[in-house]
Amino acid sequence: xxMYEIGRSGLKSKQQIDALIQPVLDLSAATRGDLAESTRIVxxxxxxxxxxxxxxxxxxxxxxEAFTSSLVDDVRALGDTFKHVSPLAxxxxxxxxxxxxxxxxxxxxxxxxxxxSTSLRGALAAMSSPTSQAGVALAQMGVRITDMRGKFxxxxxxxxxxxxxxxxxxxxxxxxxLGNIFDTRNxxxxxxxxxxGSVKLRAIAKRYSEAAGR
Numbered sequence: 164x165x166m167y168e169i170g171r172s173g174l175k176s177k178q179q180i181d182a183l184i185q186p187v188l189d190l191s192a193a194t195r196g197d198l199a200e201s202t203r204i205v206x207x208x209x210x211x212x213x214x215x216x217x218x219x220x221x222x223x224x225x226x227x228e229a230f231t232s233s234l235v236d237d238v239r240a241l242g243d244t245f246k247h248v249s250p251l252a253x254x255x256x257x258x259x260x261x262x263x264x265x266x267x268x269x270x271x272x273x274x275x276x277x278x279x280s281t282s283l284r285g286a287l288a289a290m291s292s293p294t295s296q297a298g299v300a301l302a303q304m305g306v307r308i309t310d311m312r313g314k315f316x317x318x319x320x321x322x323x324x325x326x327x328x329x330x331x332x333x334x335x336x337x338x339x340x341l342g343n344i345f346d347t348r349n350x351x352x353x354x355x356x357x358x359x360g361s362v363k364l365r366a367i368a369k370r371y372s373e374a375a376g377r
Contacts, residue, residue: 282352
């Protein structure tokens with residue numbers, strides 16, 4: 164049950180536990196899920212992002228918005244997807260709302276759950292540490308992943324560059340063009356994001372940011 168999940172979480176102080184309860188109740192009510200499952204999801208996100216308790220409630224508000232405004236029909240799968248992708252995204256300095264928006268787009272395009280998280284995480288990993296061959300391919304496409312100081316660009320800006328580089332190409336041509344950068348599993352997600360476009364990605368991320376009060 165919910166108290167068992169809290170006990171497993173390692174949270175000790177009454178203040179921490181009290182701060183956890185309201186986000187759990189909010190998520191459970193919004194998704195009509197049981198309290199134990201909502202507790203597990205919230206704790207998983209808390210741990211994967213190394214969040215403070217103060218950051219938790221806005222993030223759960225964003226997760227709730229993602230669930231209620233998309234084709235996602237399993238909040239547990241959505242929570243697990245965030246947990247799988249968010250550590251690398253945080254390491255890259257990417258905005259959590261933008262990553263959530265990308266996962267929503269993939270889900271709405273039929274790439275859901277583990278497939279979505281594997282595809283996005285793989286694409287991010289390939290971009291964060293490109294091989295020499297991938298680096299050449301990115302340069303030839305005119306795609307920059309980082310700014311002049313080596314900081315990763317915002318995800319919509321990166322996707323926008325791929326969107327422009329692939330414009331006018333057939334799916335087969337785009338697939339071949341990206342083949343030196345991403346493997347087949349990661350390609351599917353990247354192509355889906357580029358096809359949907361950076362404008363859509365920004366719009367969803369903005370909605371999530373507003374839901375979280377950020």
